[in-house]
Amino acid sequence: MKKRVIILISILLLILDNALMPFLAINGAYPKLLFIFALAYSIINGREEAVFIGAFSGILQDIYFYNGFGINSFINLFVCLLAAIIGENIYREKRLIPVISSIFIYILKVFIIFIVFKILGKTIDIKIGIFSALYGSIFMLFGYNYVFKLCNNQYEKNQWRFKW
Numbered sequence: 189m190k191k192r193v194i195i196l197i198s199i200l201l202l203i204l205d206n207a208l209m210p211f212l213a214i215n216g217a218y219p220k221l222l223f224i225f226a227l228a229y230s231i232i233n234g235r236e237e238a239v240f241i242g243a244f245s246g247i248l249q250d251i252y253f254y255n256g257f258g259i260n261s262f263i264n265l266f267v268c269l270l271a272a273i274i275g276e277n278i279y280r281e282k283r284l285i286p287v288i289s290s291i292f293i294y295i296l297k298v299f300i301i302f303i304v305f306k307i308l309g310k311t312i313d314i315k316i317g318i319f320s321a322l323y324g325s326i327f328m329l330f331g332y333n334y335v336f337k338l339c340n341n342q343y344e345k346n347q348w349r350f351k352w
Contacts, residue, residue, distance in 0.1 A: 191240070193338075194240075194241065194244075195244065197225065198222060198225065198241070198244060198245055198248060199248070201222040201225050202222050202248045202249070202251075202252075205220055205221050205222050205249075206252055209221065214319070214323065216313075216316050217316045217317075217319040217320040218320060218323065219320055219321075219323045219327050220249070220320070221327060222245050222248060222249060223245060223249065223264065223294070223297070224290065224294075224324050224331065225245070225335060226242060226245040226264060226268050227267070227268065227289075227290045227293055227328070228286065228328060228331065228332050228336075229241050229268075229335055229339070230242065230268040230269070230271040230275065231274060231275035231278075231289065231290075232275060232336055232339045233272070233275075233339055234272050234275065234276065235269060235272045235273070235276075238268040238269050238271060239268070239269060241268055242264040242265040242266070242267070242268030242269060243261060243264070243265050245260075245264050245268075246260040246261030246262065246264030246265060247260075247261050249261075249264065259301060259304055263297050263300050263301065264297075266300075267293050267296060267297050267300075270296075271289065271290070271293055274293075283329065283333060283336075286328070286332055287325055287328045287329050287332060290324070290325060290328045291324075291325045291328075294320070294321035294325075295321045298317030298318060298321060299314075302314050302317070
């Protein structure tokens with residue numbers, strides 16, 4: 189049940205990313221809600237869930253990333269796993285450290301994509317990527333608590349089951 193809810197939320201966020209967020213762009217930069225959700229979910233839930241959400245969100249983002257299919261899948265998997273490792277060592281209840289971590293992880297993703305595209309002989313504007321990371325931190329600041337409550341509600345339901 190939990191994975192179905194996460195899949196539905198991810199698909200909804202992908203639709204919002206491609207339908208609504210370009211209208212909220214500032215100087216061509218807008219945050220990727222699906223990636224921000226994947227980071228928050230990875231920080232909260234740990235490594236196993238991070239691998240799942242990283243790969244799934246990357247595949248969904250690759251649908252609209254026609255210049256290099258597979259790049260987002262690999263990079264999201266890597267950075268979500270990194271976010272999960274960071275999440276193991278912080279207080280997840282406080283949102284300041286996850287928001288700051290997400291900025292650096294988002295910028296890391298931008299740099300990795302920049303390097304991969306440089307190797308492939310293609311160019312992207314790295315300034316727009318960095319501004320998207322900063323713009324995305326605003327959404328992470330407000331959205332982190334919702335993801336945290338979503339994950340905790342699902343854990344509370346399973347927490348009271350007694351196994352013999």
